[in-house]
Amino acid sequence: MxxxxxxxxxxxxxxxxxxxAAGIDFAELEVSAAGLFWSEYRPQDAASRIxxxxxxxxxxxxxxxxxxxxRVYEYGGGSFCLADDALVFVNESDQQLYRxxxxxxxxxxxTFDDKRYGDVRFACGQILAVxxxxxxxxxxxxxxxxxxxxxxxxxxDFYAAPTLSLDxxxxxxxxxQRPHQPWTSTSLMCAERINNGWSTPRCVAGYAQExxxxxxxxxxxxxxxxxxxxxxxxxxxxxxxEGLEAxxxxxxxxxxxxxxxxxxxxxxxxxxxxxxxxxxxxxxVLGLRAADGSLEDFSGAYSxxxxxxxxxxxxxxxxxxxxxxxxxxxxSRDDHSIQVLAGGxxxxxxxxxxxxxxxxxxxxxxxxxxxxxxxxxxxxxxxLVVFIHGGPTSACYPVLDPRIQYWSQRGFAVAxxxxxxxxxxxxxxxxxxxxxxxxxxxxxxxxxxxHLAERGLINPDQAFIRGGSAGGYTTLCALAFRDVxxxxxxxxxxxxxxALGKATHKFESDYLDWLIGDPQTDxxxxxxxxxxxxxxxxxxxxxxxxxxxxxxxxxEQTRAMLKALQDNGIPAEAHFYPNERHGFRQAxxxxxxxxxxxxFYRRVIDGQG
Numbered sequence: 001m002x003x004x005x006x007x008x009x010x011x012x013x014x015x016x017x018x019x020x021a022a023g024i025d026f027a028e029l030e031v032s033a034a035g036l037f038w039s040e041y042r043p044q045d046a047a048s049r050i051x052x053x054x055x056x057x058x059x060x061x062x063x064x065x066x067x068x069x070x071r072v073y074e075y076g077g078g079s080f081c082l083a084d085d086a087l088v089f090v091n092e093s094d095q096q097l098y099r100x101x102x103x104x105x106x107x108x109x110x111t112f113d114d115k116r117y118g119d120v121r122f123a124c125g126q127i128l129a130v131x132x133x134x135x136x137x138x139x140x141x142x143x144x145x146x147x148x149x150x151x152x153x154x155x156x157d158f159y160a161a162p163t164l165s166l167d168x169x170x171x172x173x174x175x176x177q178r179p180h181q182p183w184t185s186t187s188l189m190c191a192e193r194i195n196n197g198w199s200t201p202r203c204v205a206g207y208a209q210e211x212x213x214x215x216x217x218x219x220x221x222x223x224x225x226x227x228x229x230x231x232x233x234x235x236x237x238x239x240x241x242e243g244l245e246a247x248x249x250x251x252x253x254x255x256x257x258x259x260x261x262x263x264x265x266x267x268x269x270x271x272x273x274x275x276x277x278x279x280x281x282x283x284x285v286l287g288l289r290a291a292d293g294s295l296e297d298f299s300g301a302y303s304x305x306x307x308x309x310x311x312x313x314x315x316x317x318x319x320x321x322x323x324x325x326x327x328x329x330x331x332s333r334d335d336h337s338i339q340v341l342a343g344g345x346x347x348x349x350x351x352x353x354x355x356x357x358x359x360x361x362x363x364x365x366x367x368x369x370x371x372x373x374x375x376x377x378x379x380x381x382x383x384l385v386v387f388i389h390g391g392p393t394s395a396c397y398p399v400l401d402p403r404i405q406y407w408s409q410r411g412f413a414v415a416x417x418x419x420x421x422x423x424x425x426x427x428x429x430x431x432x433x434x435x436x437x438x439x440x441x442x443x444x445x446x447x448x449x450x451h452l453a454e455r456g457l458i459n460p461d462q463a464f465i466r467g468g469s470a471g472g473y474t475t476l477c478a479l480a481f482r483d484v485x486x487x488x489x490x491x492x493x494x495x496x497x498x499a500l501g502k503a504t505h506k507f508e509s510d511y512l513d514w515l516i517g518d519p520q521t522d523x524x525x526x527x528x529x530x531x532x533x534x535x536x537x538x539x540x541x542x543x544x545x546x547x548x549x550x551x552x553x554x555x556e557q558t559r560a561m562l563k564a565l566q567d568n569g570i571p572a573e574a575h576f577y578p579n580e581r582h583g584f585r586q587a588x589x590x591x592x593x594x595x596x597x598x599x600f601y602r603r604v605i606d607g608q609g
Contacts, residue, residue, distance in 0.1 A: 008359055013408045014348065016594040019402035020587045022347040025326050026318045028262055030082045033103055033311040036316055037061075037087070038307070038328055039068050039079060040342065046585035050080055050087060052102075053328075053341045063102065066107060067092035070261070072118030072132045073158070073507040074582065078262025083122040083144050090117050097127065097458035110147060119261035125327040128152070130159050130261060135506050141175055153189070153201060158182070158507070160261055165218040168194045172204075172224055174405070179510030183257040183393050183423070183430065185210040205230075205237075205244050209322035212427070214258050220270040225585040227255055227266060229427040236266055236274055248293030248489050250285070252278040256306075257393045257423040257430070264308050275315060276459055277305035279424040282358055282369060286317060286331075298331050300338060304397045320399035322355045347402055352376060354408035356398035359415065366432070366440070369425060370417035370448065371398050372457070378411030381607060386485075387416040388467030388474045390583075392437060392515070393430060395423040406594060407431055412601075413458050419474070421445035435468075437515035438477045438529035445474060446484045462486055464601050469493060469582065471555060476531035476561070479538045485487040487541040487604045489597050491555045492582055495561035497534045498523075503554050532557075535564035543600045545593045547580030573600070 023043045030037045033277045035054030041047070045527045049062035062068060069092040070076035080089035087100045088110065094117040098107040111117065116132040126141040138154035139162050153159060156175035157187050160182065169192065176186040191198040192265075204224065211230040218224055224239040225247075235249040254276050255265040266276035272291030277284055284298030284304040288296040302319040303584040309316040314330040327344030331337070346353065356371035375382035385407050389396050396416045404414045418424060421433025430439060445465060453460035466489045467475040472493010479488045494500050498519055501512045517525050527533055542565055546558040558574060565572035575596060577589045584590050 003522055005465070014406060016591040016598070017405060017587070018347060018390060019594065020590040022325060022345075022402040023590070025488070026343060027266070027307060028078070028080060029307040029309040029316050029318065029328070030312055032082050034082070034085070036309065036328075036330070036341070037080070037082060041585075042326060043585065043587035043590060046587070048079070048092070050089065051342060053330075061087065061102070061104070062089075063106065065483070066098070070118035070120075071139075072116050072130055072261060074505050075260045075507070076118055077260030078121070079121030081122045081127070083127065086144075088120060088122060088127050088144070090120065095115065097129070097371050099144070100452040110142060119160055119162065121164075123160060124168040126150070128162040128164065130162070130432075144579070149495070150500060153191075160186075160258065160328040161214065161216055162214050165222045165224075166220060167222060170218065170222065170224070171198060172218070172226075174216060174226075179513050180210075180509075181213065181393070181511055181514065183212050183551065184514065186213045188213045188224075188228075190217055196254055204239055214255060215263060215266060215409060215459045217266070217268050219268040223268075225274075232428065233426045234396045236268070236276065242297070247274065248289060248291075249276075250278050250280060250284075252280050253426060254278040254425050256395055257391065259391070259394060265306060267308055267310055269310070275308055275310055276404060277308065277317070282371070282418065282424060284319075286287065286315070288315075298336055300331075300336065302329075303566075304399050320397070322398055322402055323350045323353050325400045325402070326590065328406045338523070344484075346400060348405060348409075348428055352409075353400065353409060354405060354414070356416070358398070359417075359448065359451075361448060361451040363420070363444045364440070366420060368419055368444035368447065369418065369422070370415055370419070371396065372452065373404050373408050373414040373416065375411050376408045377414045381456065381459040382411050382466065383412045383462035383601070384413045384415060384449065384452065384460075385601070386448060386463065386465045387414060388419070388441070388445060388465065388471035389417070389422070390417075390467070390469035390471045391423075392421050392441060392474070393423060394470075401415070407598070410598060412464075415448045415452065416450060417444060430608050434514060435517055435525075436484060438473065442478045442482060445478050449484050460484075462605055464488060464604075466597065467491065472553075473497070473531070476538075476542075477539060480531045480534040481537065481544065483539075485540060487543070487601060489543045489545070489600070490558070490561075491545045491559070491584075491593070492547060492550055493544075494553055495557050496530055498526050498530065499557060499560075500553065504552055508552065532561050532564060535561065535570075536568055538565060538568075538570055540602055541600070543572070544574035545584075545597075546574060546576050547582065547584060548576055548578045549580060550582045554580040 027039045047067040069077040070090040097110040102105040119130045139152040141150040160174040190203040216226040227234045236247040237244040286305040302321045307318045328342040330339040354373040359370040452458045466490035474492035
């Protein structure tokens with residue numbers, strides 16, 4: 001097995017390679033009598049493997065030559081499940097399903113086709129999954145014993161979260177139609193078992209109004225629950241004879257935007273209560289909410305929680321804090337004591353870690369959010385790097401990020417933004433990006449520089465902006481339409497939204513209609529917000545990073561933007577990585593990009609850019 005790279009013991013010499021090596025991450029907890037299982041991604045070889053914690057021992061189950069990762073909807077998720085005495089997983093290289101006995105035998109292939117699978121779940125002897133056949137999606141079930149295949153649902157554009165009741169008599173799922181995204185409008189569907197088939201699906205919620213429903217769950221009594229944002233936040237609701245009924249909950253989002261399948265941020269329990277994580281003022285909470293609304297808080301010192309699981313003894317989660325990277329935790333239900341089962345090893349001593357300070361600042365007539373990380377070296381008013389997350393309906397969190405520490409150790413302050421449109425602050429905040437992409441996000445990115453400068457925390461004349469994917473678009477728009485930043489970095493970022501809409505994959509093919517408008521009737525709005533068409537307004541250096549296999553933002557976009565800047569005499573450079581897709585996964589490439597970006601900013605500061 002590949003071992004974790006040793007980190008430099010000297011915080012002053014934190015290298016890009018060390019920062020990248022610390023980027024181990026975890027996903028998708030599953031628990032049974034056979035133990036706790038999770039997926040672990042290691043950047044050294046860009047592989048994800050299944051690990052098991054059982055009777056106090058941790059063991060890797062995935063043999064060399066396999067990597068557990070789905071690419072359904074390009075972002076994947078739900079890549080494995082437990083099936084009695086075996087694991088069933090999606091193999092990254094061929095996207096096929098494999099069955100592997102827990103005794104350690106070699107995985108056996110279950111599917112033999114050119115389809116892709118994700119959101120896999122096991123129930124009543126069957127593997128439930130989202131099946132992707134080029135641009136067609138459906139829900140299917142595969143018998144674990146003989147491999148026979150059953151169609152569960154088709155006809156909708158997208159599916160997620162197939163879920164069976166414990167008695168196997170009710171099937172629920174989420175579906176949605178173009179042009180919607182899963183965080184704008186979805187439907188909760190349910191069918192009843194009839195002999196060996198299923199009844200005509202019934203829409204439980206999502207038909208009478210636009211609402212985003214996700215994570216359907218059956219409790220032990222067979223009652224159907226879900227998260228919906230009809231009350232302003234993603235909160236737990238219960239199906240009743242009169243419709244959905246809200247459960248006692250904090251006025252906060254109990255889930256991020258479902259960019260990936262298989263998310264689990266809440267679980268109904270048998271006593272009418274539930275286990276959940278949610279966000280309050282940007283910081284995560286983990287709690288057991290009783291049926292009467294009372295709360296037992298299990299957050300401890302952590303500030304983000306995901307991939308929840310539970311048994312009679314422990315609450316399990318993947319958690320992180322300002323001084324601890326992602327870790328797999330087992331938290332005692334009796335005394336709240338915590339066992340760290342994997343991860344959680346900081347790359348720096350606690351006293352050398354830059355801690356996030358919550359940002360809530362004015363932007364235009366609105367308010368924006370984020371986190372400020374002070375520089376750990378240098379003068380009192382350091383240069384600033386503004387981080388713009390992707391999505392754009394995604395979020396950043398106040399947890400230890402090796403990339404941010406890399407910058408803070410080199411004398412840069414960092415502003416990690418949850419600009420308007422980000423998840424974690426309710427539906428209205430998220431929806432404020434409607435038709436405003438390239439406007440309100442840019443306004444928020446520029447306003448944070450003025451806000452921090454007024455407080456004497458940064459040097460506004462040495463402010464930089466960087467972002468990946470949608471964050472790259474915001475970066476390029478900020479450079480083209482505002483005079484705030486000295487330079488910027490676009491990582492596989494959008495420079496031509498119209499071209500993106502023509503070339504990107506089905507999952508996001510209509511997203512631009514929501515973000516900017518109809519590309520036919522609103523073409524002038526597109527032209528006004530297309531960085532490629534306004535490259536002559538960019539007067540500062542720009543650096544680009546791009547994967548050649550990217551199917552979301554194709555490489556031609558980056559090449560066109562690079563050429564436009566160079567033709568205008570602007571210092572611009574680009575670095576292309578032949579084996580990377582949308583979001584770099586290989587350690588050497590991640591470290592190379594980080595080093596090149598830092599060197600680029602240093603040249604600009606030194607007057608050489």
